[in-house]
Amino acid sequence: ESPTGESEIIAFSSGAREVNASYNATDGTFEIRNIAPGSYVVKAEILERNQDAPTSTGPSASASVVVSNSDINSLMLNVLPPVSISGHVTIEGRESSTMQNFERIRVRLIPADRLARLAQPNSPQSQTLNPDGTFRIDNVKPGQYQVVFCMSFVSGPSSNCARNTPDFYLKEARFDNTDVLNRPLQFAGIAPTPLDIVLSPKPGRIEGVVVNDKRQPVAGIRTILIPDQNRDRIGLYKFAETDQAGRFTIRGITPGAYKVFAWEALEEFAYFDSDLMQRFEPYGTRIRVSESDELPTEVKLIPAGM
Incomplete structure (x- = not known):
């Protein structure tokens, strides 16, 4: 079923160049012309009424493509709304409450592909961890992600987060019974199981x-x-x-x-x-x-x- 609202479809290149597409809201088809050969991410976002620009909370889809000397036909973008992923952080060999600055830990999902990071500069991340180590990451869109963690500059809700983590390192990460530490987290738009994180206090x-x-x-x-x-x-x-x-x-x-x-x-x-x-x-x-x-x-x- 094709989107019925206003849509913005953009191709991002490795040089951070953006190319807009022509979009037909009647049948959901789009076309991007005069594309130079290279690697791109094609991103579609559905705009709400009276909305001028995409947001991190709107329905969207993206796909990586490589353009050579021929046309690419029948590229399908399945637009879905972002959802939440729940999870749990464990400190190896220690109680979470005894870890200094535990309340400042944030779990972040960074697009695995470099071009995808250009298309999604604001990576979804958890807010303040609960005392038992549980957390929730909102506004996660379908895609492939790297799991990282960072330290918020303040204790409490904040998007400012530094990857300087002197007291521990990320030892394990599993999602849907799959290792997502050494390979990307594949997210299809549903979260069947929590994201389980193990941190080691021995970096x-x-x-x-x-x-x-x-x-x-x-x-x-x-x-x-x-x-x-x-x-x-x-x-x-x-x-x-x-x-x-x-x-x-x-x-x-x-x-x-x-x-x-x-x-x-x-x-x-x-x-x-x-x-x-x-x-x-x-x-x-x-x-x-x-x-x-x-x-x-x-x-x-x-x-x-x-």
Whole structure:
């Protein structure tokens, strides 16, 4: 059945370019012309009467497409209203009430695909956890998500949430009896079972210093901890800036193998570019982190223009 209200249909490209579609409300068909080859997310939202722009609470649908040198026909977008997902957070080996800042923990669902994140910049997240660890995430739309958690800047309802979590790491995540920690959460619009989260209070920690080619410490440099595997898992990336003595501390690290990079200059989010990272792999400092580790390391500055 085709939508009966006003609709907005947009194609998002990897360069954040938006292309609007022509839409026929009579039969629900749409057409987007003059699309350059590339990867896109096609997104449809139903607008309420007198509504000028889409909201996070309106019915919507999206699909990833790759455009080559031929037309794409019969693309189906099944528009559904957003729903709520309930869940439960457990602290491994401890009572939730004994965990410092437990009330500031938020569970967030980030679109798994980078283009989908452009189409849905406001990721759904839980509000304040209940004392027993239960929570609810509202306005979740069908799609594929990564499960991450963050710390609210204030205790109470707030959308401001930082992924700097020094006291624990995400150890397990299961939805509909499926591991959604190492693979995307597939959400079809219904939540048959709660989202179960296990946090460990034993994260790793790195204490390091960034030096230049003369082995002098460098202040004001952003260091980035990048996993060797599962580089599509946003929650594994960690960041810290060096102080006046060139020192930095990275906390809340999930056990695993990593490299630490320190670029003098790098475009924002360029470290997600696999082609660019292949060029810089030799300049990262290897480090393996286990639970409760506190590891020293020295990282060499990657000069601008390399």
